[in-house]
Amino acid sequence: MIQRSLRTLIAGGLIWSLASATQAFEQTGKVDCIAPANPGGGWDFTCRSVGRVLGDLGLVDGNVQTINMPGASGGVGFSHVVQKRAGQENLIVAASTVTTTGLARGQFPGLDASMVNWIGTLGADYGVIAVAADSPYQSLSDVMKALKDDPRALTFTGGTATGGWDHLKLLMAADEAGVDDLARIAYLGYNGGGEAVTQTLGGHVDAFTGDISEVISFIESGDLRPLAILSEERLPGKLHQWPTAREQGIDTIAPNWRGFYMPSDVSEDAYGWWVDTIDTLYASDEWKSVMTQNGLMPFKMHGEAFTTFVNEQIAQITDISRQIGLSR
Structure with a gap:
């Protein structure tokens, strides 16, 4: 009886493990990177430089396509991701302190930081x-x-x-x-x-x-x-x-930190994969070279810690804006 129960547990555990492995996220195909500004700025730099290094290191299956989506200091891109790209696991969006400033000052009407998933940083500018x-x-x-x-x-x-x-x-x-x-x-x-x-x-x-x-x-x-x-x-x-x-x-x-968020309604596996992938990129010699060439300083914050940091920075910027009479 005990042996049969043990065999049942082992079999059940094997089936659960196989199911987990089956459900694990495997990135395939093209990746979209939204730079929520015109070409030539910091968000454009983030998408294009990260896309190049992701490809060089073989961290993604397909090409990384930069999509410029200017407007409202990142608000147009943020709104687009929240309203039209939920659940899309091959999409990342360049973000920075400009993003948290917009959220802090209510410049993205009806939107807040909890409506996306915050992946991690790539350094500070x-x-x-x-x-x-x-x-x-x-x-x-x-x-x-x-x-x-x-x-x-x-x-x-x-x-x-x-x-x-x-x-x-x-x-x-x-x-x-x-x-x-x-x-x-x-x-x-x-x-x-x-x-x-x-x-x-x-x-x-x-x-x-x-x-x-x-x-x-x-x-x-x-x-x-x-x-x-x-x-x-x-x-x-x-x-x-x-x-x-x-x-x-x-x-x-x-x-000004540089980093990424991704849409809501993605699987935990997909979110975890992107957190780990950006962490791997950040630690690479190739990315360290990009940082040196472009004046980026070390600043590492990923996953839950990054989400907490974003919320704290929004609170801080809100306070600064009030002090200088710019809060809404």
Whole structure:
């Protein structure tokens, strides 16, 4: 009797194991990566660079196709995924602090962070305030002195809408520098850093506020000149020559994480597979090289820990926005 029961349990366990193995997610076919902005910005960089490394490492079965979907600082892409792509397990979406800013400020009407699955990060991209090479402004201190005298003295631009992360990091620096009437500082937002850089280089605005990965090629070519990088200390390698805001007496740090979310209603196996795959990519030498080349700093957060982090950051940004009068 005992032996028969044991055989039954063993058989049942084998059947359960086989069923689990059968249900395990196996990624096949093309992967879509939505970059919720125009080509040339940080989200576009995230999709294209990650897609290339996923393919080079053989981590995905098919090609990774980047789909640009600009609008509302990521809100159009977020809404599309929530409303039309639920359950699609071959879809990932580039995200960043810009995404959590939009969610924190209610810029994605009727949507919240719980409506998607947060996969993980790929590093942090620190903020930068930069000018065209021939700009008369030589330091962030010069800029802030001008804004203290007149908050409308300069016009800034970035790859997010008014009240988005690029705008907020500028206002955080201005607030720290003692600039009054932050709401009067002129800022023009675009759907992606590419357009904002074009406006800066064309002389249509005075300064750019964004992230290092968006402008590193323009810095290397000499077209853009950083006034300050918003990091704890100078970044390593080729970016080491550029000063931080902190060095100039303006204690503002603004890291922008890069990562992914995927639709709701996917299987736990599929979600776990993507978490593990992005973790594998993050640890690879190939991705470390991409990080070094593009000014990304180490920042690892995956799965449940990342979901918790996202919710905490949304709460923090909501609080910051209220302090500077930009919350809705």
